[in-house]
Amino acid sequence: MRKLLIIGLLAVFATAAIAQERNAARLVLEDTSYVDVSLGVTGKMGALKDVFEGSREIGGALGVDSRRTLGKAHLYGRFGYGYEYGQDHTWRGWIDPYETPFMLADSIPGSISLERYSMEAGVGLPVGGGWSVGLDAAYDVALMAKHKDLRNKNTAMTFRIAPGVSWQGERLGLGLDVGYERSTERVEYMQVSESRENVLFDLYGLWLGHGSGFASAENRRMKERDRFFGGFQVDLSLGSVAIQNDFRVDWHQGVQTEVGYNNRQFGTTHAWNWSDALSLEIGRAHHIEASVSFTTMEGLRPLQRQELEPDSRIRVWVTYGDPVSCYWRRSHLEKLRYVFGTSWQLIASVSNMGFEHVYNEYPQRFTQHYHTVVSTLAVAIPIGPVRLTPMLGYAINYDAFTDVTSWQLQEPLLRQWDYWEGNNYLGALDLKWTSATGRCYVQAHYSIDASTAADADGTRQTASVTVGFVF
Amino acid sequence: MKRIVPLLLLLLLAAPACYRESPAVVTLTVQLKLDHPEAAIDIGQLEVRLQNKDAAFGYIKHPDADGQVVFDVAPGKYDVMAAGWFTATRIAVNGASEEFLLTTSGLIDAQGEAHAPQLEVLLHVAIPNPLIIREAYYHGSSTLEGANYTKDTYIELYNNAGPGGQVVYLDSLCLAAIYPYNSTTGNNAWAGLDTIPIAQMYWMFPGDGHTYPLAPGESAVVACIAAVDHRGRAMSALQLNRAHFGCWSETLSRHEIAAGVVPMVLNMTGQGTAWALSIHSPALVVFRPEMGVAAYQSQAALWERYEPGKSSGTKYWHIAKDWILDGVECVDAPSSAIKRLPGTVDASYVWMRSAHYSGKCVTRKLDFRAEGIEIFMDTNNSDADFEPDSDPQPRLR
Numbered sequence: 001m002r003k004l005l006i007i008g009l010l011a012v013f014a015t016a017a018i019a020q021e022r023n024a025a026r027l028v029l030e031d032t033s034y035v036d037v038s039l040g041v042t043g044k045m046g047a048l049k050d051v052f053e054g055s056r057e058i059g060g061a062l063g064v065d066s067r068r069t070l071g072k073a074h075l076y077g078r079f080g081y082g083y084e085y086g087q088d089h090t091w092r093g094w095i096d097p098y099e100t101p102f103m104l105a106d107s108i109p110g111s112i113s114l115e116r117y118s119m120e121a122g123v124g125l126p127v128g129g130g131w132s133v134g135l136d137a138a139y140d141v142a143l144m145a146k147h148k149d150l151r152n153k154n155t156a157m158t159f160r161i162a163p164g165v166s167w168q169g170e171r172l173g174l175g176l177d178v179g180y181e182r183s184t185e186r187v188e189y190m191q192v193s194e195s196r197e198n199v200l201f202d203l204y205g206l207w208l209g210h211g212s213g214f215a216s217a218e219n220r221r222m223k224e225r226d227r228f229f230g231g232f233q234v235d236l237s238l239g240s241v242a243i244q245n246d247f248r249v250d251w252h253q254g255v256q257t258e259v260g261y262n263n264r265q266f267g268t269t270h271a272w273n274w275s276d277a278l279s280l281e282i283g284r285a286h287h288i289e290a291s292v293s294f295t296t297m298e299g300l301r302p303l304q305r306q307e308l309e310p311d312s313r314i315r316v317w318v319t320y321g322d323p324v325s326c327y328w329r330r331s332h333l334e335k336l337r338y339v340f341g342t343s344w345q346l347i348a349s350v351s352n353m354g355f356e357h358v359y360n361e362y363p364q365r366f367t368q369h370y371h372t373v374v375s376t377l378a379v380a381i382p383i384g385p386v387r388l389t390p391m392l393g394y395a396i397n398y399d400a401f402t403d404v405t406s407w408q409l410q411e412p413l414l415r416q417w418d419y420w421e422g423n424n425y426l427g428a429l430d431l432k433w434t435s436a437t438g439r440c441y442v443q444a445h446y447s448i449d450a451s452t453a454a455d456a457d458g459t460r461q462t463a464s465v466t467v468g469f470v471f
Numbered sequence: 472m473k474r475i476v477p478l479l480l481l482l483l484l485a486a487p488a489c490y491r492e493s494p495a496v497v498t499l500t501v502q503l504k505l506d507h508p509e510a511a512i513d514i515g516q517l518e519v520r521l522q523n524k525d526a527a528f529g530y531i532k533h534p535d536a537d538g539q540v541v542f543d544v545a546p547g548k549y550d551v552m553a554a555g556w557f558t559a560t561r562i563a564v565n566g567a568s569e570e571f572l573l574t575t576s577g578l579i580d581a582q583g584e585a586h587a588p589q590l591e592v593l594l595h596v597a598i599p600n601p602l603i604i605r606e607a608y609y610h611g612s613s614t615l616e617g618a619n620y621t622k623d624t625y626i627e628l629y630n631n632a633g634p635g636g637q638v639v640y641l642d643s644l645c646l647a648a649i650y651p652y653n654s655t656t657g658n659n660a661w662a663g664l665d666t667i668p669i670a671q672m673y674w675m676f677p678g679d680g681h682t683y684p685l686a687p688g689e690s691a692v693v694a695c696i697a698a699v700d701h702r703g704r705a706m707s708a709l710q711l712n713r714a715h716f717g718c719w720s721e722t723l724s725r726h727e728i729a730a731g732v733v734p735m736v737l738n739m740t741g742q743g744t745a746w747a748l749s750i751h752s753p754a755l756v757v758f759r760p761e762m763g764v765a766a767y768q769s770q771a772a773l774w775e776r777y778e779p780g781k782s783s784g785t786k787y788w789h790i791a792k793d794w795i796l797d798g799v800e801c802v803d804a805p806s807s808a809i810k811r812l813p814g815t816v817d818a819s820y821v822w823m824r825s826a827h828y829s830g831k832c833v834t835r836k837l838d839f840r841a842e843g844i845e846i847f848m849d850t851n852n853s854d855a856d857f858e859p860d861s862d863p864q865p866r867l868r
Contacts, residue, residue: 195618197750197827210527210806212655213751213827270490298490301525303546303572306658307583308780315660318583321574324546328492360494362545364528407527 021248023164023177023233024134027067027074027124036065040443040466044086048424048451048460051416052097054086054112061466076122076136084114091412093187093203094223095144095156101205101299101327101359102256102267104187104221106198107412110148117141130169136162136179149191150198150214156185162229173235181227181252186259189219204267205299205327206359206366206403207413220259221266227252244279264317265304271297271329287339292332299327324361331355345380347389354399366408370420371399378428386433391447393426423452441468497546497573500589503538503553503566507596512564514538517555517594520819524548524570527806546574550810552819553592554852563597563850565818569662570810581662595815597851602639603797604755605629605690605847608832608863610823611750612707619828620705621750622697622725625714627865628757629690629835631849634842636687642678643764644796646693646718646735647756649811650787654752654802654820659809660778667811668778668787671747672739674718675764683733688844690866691715693735695748697727707830713867718746731868738768740775740786749801751827754811756798758790792816799853801833819854834861 044057061082068075089112091097093105117140124134137160144154162179191198191214200219203209229250236243250273258264275293282288300323306315337349354371376393400421404410428447435441443466450459501519505512515533519540522529525548534540534553549572554565568590572579578586604626611621626646630639650670651659661667674693676683685691698717702708711717712729719728720737725745728734760767767774775786792813800820802808808820825831835847836858848856 197619199827208526210804212803212807213653272489296489303548303574305548305570305572308660310780315658320572320579321546321576324495325493326545328490330489358492360492360545361523361526361528361547362494362496363530363543364526364545365494 021160021162021177021179021229021231022076022122022136023166023175023231024076024122024124024136024162025132025164025166025177026173026175026233027076027122027134028126028132028166029168029173030067031069031074032067033069034065034067035471036063036468037471038063038065038466038468040464042462042464044460044462046449046460047458048419048449050419051090051412052092053089055088057084057086059084072126074124076120076124078118078120080116080118082114082116082118084116085111086114087111089146092144092146093152094185095142095154099225100223100254100256100267100269101203101329102269102301103203104152104189104219105201105203106150106152106189107201108148108150108198110146110151112144112146114142114144116143124166130167132166132168134164134166134177136160136164136177142185149193149196150189150200151192152187152189154185154187156183158183166233168235171237173233175233175235176231178230179228181225181229183225183227185223187221187223188259189214201409202266203409204301204359206357206368207409207416208359208366208407209409221256222259223254223256225252225254240283242279242281245276247274247276249274258317262306262314262316263304263319265302265319268300268302268323269297269327270300271295284342285340289335289337289339291335294333295329295331297327297329298325299329300325326359326361328358328360329355341380343382347378347380347391348376349378350375364407366403366405368402368417369399370397370401372397374426376426385436386431389428389430389432391426391428391430393428395424395426397421397423425450425452439470441470442466443468495546495575496543497575497588499542499544499549499573499578501534501540501542501551501553502589502591503534503540503594504591505538505564505594505596511560512555512557512562514555514594516557517553517564519551519553519592521549521551522805524550524805524807527804529805544573546572548572551590551592552814552852552854553594554818554850554855556848556850556852556855563599563852564594565597565814565850565852566592566594567810567814567818568592570658595818595851597849599631599849600796601630601632601637601687602644602685602757603629603631603835603847603849604757604799605631606832606834606861606863606865607753607755607799607801608707608709608865609695609748609750609753609755609801610825610831611828612705612830613828614705615703620707621748621828622727623701623705623707623709623711624695624748624750625692625709625711625863625865626695626755627690627692628685629847629866630685630687631847632687633846634687634844638687639685640678640681641676641683641685641691642680643675643759645673645675645758645760645764647673647758647790648746648748649754649756649798651809651811652747652749652753654749654754654800654808654811656809659811660780662810664779666774666789666791667813668776668789670787671741671743672737673788674735674737674746676716677733677736692865692867693718694728694732695746696725698732699727699729707863709863709865710867711865714865715868738788740788751823752801752803752808754798754800756790756812756816757796758794759796760790760794797849799833799857801853814851816851818852821853821857821859823859825860829860830863831860832863833857833859834864 088109093103120138122136142156160181164177166175199211201211231248254269256266277291280288335351357368378391551568569581606627650668692714694711694714717728717732719734798816
């Protein structure tokens with residue numbers, strides 16, 4: 001799912017976060033009670049990979065989801081733990097290297113381990129007259145470490161809180177939620193070997209940046225981000241037609257600073273994200289999902305230099321003037337998915353995505369733009385307790401350009417671009433077995449993404465198995 | 472419902488908000504001024520380089536007949552270098568500014584003063600000095616097993632006076648690297664001052680004043696750490712046991728010297744086991760204190776000082792700019808490079824494009840030969856005078 005991975009990674013990285021958000025007031029719409037415990041393993045391998053991915057990756061995940069009704073309160077809770085281990089990772093200075101153009105990174109391939117802990121809780125409370133209120137809160141922690149010089153150790157935290165309100169009439173339902181999210185990530189580089197000098201790169205977009213010999217005094221960086229978001233939901237039921245729509249918007253500001261006392265800043269980002277997801281059900285046999293999202297980001301670099309602070313007699317970084325805009329990113333994603341059938345199902349989907357990156361430090365200007373369409377066709381086949389879903393697809397890249405100049409780090413730039421551009425065959429097979437009581441399930445997934453160019457990057461294969469128990 | 476609808480409208484109104492490409496541009500005017508206006512040069516032939524210090528971007532323009540250059544660039548941290556070499560008259564002219572910040576509202580100079588975005592750069596006519604640094608090998612190489620190796624570094628001095636030129640006596644000349652050790656250090660606390668600090672130690676050539684003559688066309692190679700044969704140790708295979716001089720002192724445990732190599736005389740502040748010569752960006756100088764080395768050392772209260780603005784911490788020996796006979800500013804890369812040598816010594820800098828420990832060095836470009844003696848470029852502008860990434864070819868004994 002190479003193109004889909006790019007979409008997920010790059011085009012609307014914030015949409016992934018948005019997708020986790022919920023209007024907790026709407027928990028009251030579903031009167032349910034369960035505990036779902038799942039355990040899964042995932043493996044990936046193959047040369048057709050993004051520059052930040054490992055050549056081989058394996059991961060395990062444990063998740064516990066629960067819904068309960070306690071008196072009038074509708075409760076939701078989730079705990080998740082994930083562990084990933086990958087080989088030959090390069091340039092991965094942040095856990096999500098696409099979140100910001102500013103990054104400290106090194107080029108030496110090495111194994112990376114990544115642990116994630118996630119906790120989320122929500123409560124919805126009806127208050128009469130069809131109205132309900134709710135509160136959703138989440139706290140995630142992630143720890144990443146590279147096991148070869150230069151070794152980066154990343155510690156990340158995300159806290160989110162989102163109150164919501166909902167009104168449900170006979171045919172019409174409305175919901176509104178707003179929220180705030182604070183996330184931080186600290187990276188610290190170290191070197192164990194004393195016999196080799198490694199180079200640490202200060203990157204600031206489109207593989208522009210400069211490298212310098214590793215110095216232990218300048219190897220720590222803190223990334224902080226404040227995000228404000230809101231969503232508006234509409235549900236409409238007209239006989240056999242059911243419409244659900246979720247419009248979301250969020251804005252964030254991120255800043256990177258050196259860890260320590262000296263006021264050094266590396267860059268600031270601002271971003272807007274909009275998305276709208278529409279779901280339409282016509283009878284039991286027709287289900288249409290359509291979504292659009294748009295992201296726009298600006299990156300700014302501060303004007304700073306070190307000066308002697310008269311009182312403390314230490315050198316600190318002093319900022320002059322306003323930060324200078326230098327980086328812009330715009331991306332969009334449109335998806336359409338149609339499901340036909342009740343037992344056997346035909347699933348057709350098409351998505352269009354594109355992005356444009358610009359780094360402009362006048363009179364120097366560097367650009368990158370890319371557009372692709374991914375179409376897939378799948379059939380869900382019920383065979384007793386098993387549901388088998390084979391899928392075939394094709395990703396066609398219809399517009400791609402990147403600057404490749406001597407100013408840029410050409411090796412990772414070309415490696416990344418080689419992965420992005422070009423067309424791909426997609427194939428997948430999903431299998432789900434559910435026990436007769438519905439209390440136990442097994443999900444298996446296999447997918448392959450193959451470049452259409454015979455001389456290109458080969459394939460990327462993903463396989464996963466999840467076992468779940470529902471109480 | 473009446474409350475929800477306005478909120479929804481607010482969200483929809485926010486939708487058109489978008490960050491559009493809007494680069495900031497500042498116009499900087501550079502005015503060149505000759506310190507000797509009577510020098511007959513065509514100022515329009517000079518190259519003026521505006522170098523961005525946070526990125527690798529550098530912009531080169533020629534001034535108009537009045538010596539004025541205008542740059543339209545993004546706000547940032549910059550310095551300006553101007554240089555010209557007039558072959559017919561054999562006159563070199565160069566000048567450099569200190570690092571400055573260019574903001575949307577003006578120029579902030581090294582002292583923090585705000586000005587209009589206009590800059591005056593004083594041009595100096597370079598006066599050739601017979602003694603030059605011909606080659607500097609500081610990048611290091613690798614051991615036969617592939618580990619980093621830095622003990623094979625050397626500096627070669629050369630008498631560039633040409634046929635009939637003066638003989639230079641090395642006796643009591645001093646060799647040093649300027650502090651900060653590396654060009655990648657945030658900034659230079661000594662920028663704009665008349666004295667510059669020596670990093671940790673300096674080395675004096677021994678002799679009674681007439682012991683070590685260097686005739687025109689002759690070289691003297693100084694091994695910086697180990698004046699020994701490196702053929703069995705490092706890929707560079709340098710036979711520095713055949714160097715003329717070796718930086719050696721029994722107080723520095725990592726230093727080595729072979730028989731036949733003349734040991735230099737050490738003067739060091741603090742403690743250490745070796746000369747901490749930067750492997751990527753040393754600023755090297757040859758100097759002679761005007762009062763003589765013995766008198767200089769006896770005036771520690773005057774010449775050994777703390778960093779400007781500080782009254783504690785490390786003390787550094789300082790030298791006056793005028794004492795420097797030759798110097799070369801080697802930086803890791805132009806971006807983020809601080810300038811440690813004054814423009815009168817080196818108006819620019821040279822940097823290696825190869826990776827650290829590449830076994831490469833910086834070497835003077837040959838200007839011409841006269842009567843079999845080589846004359847190397849010496850315009851006090853290392854960007855024009857030196858060839859980076861050259862193969863070490865020390866002229867050993």
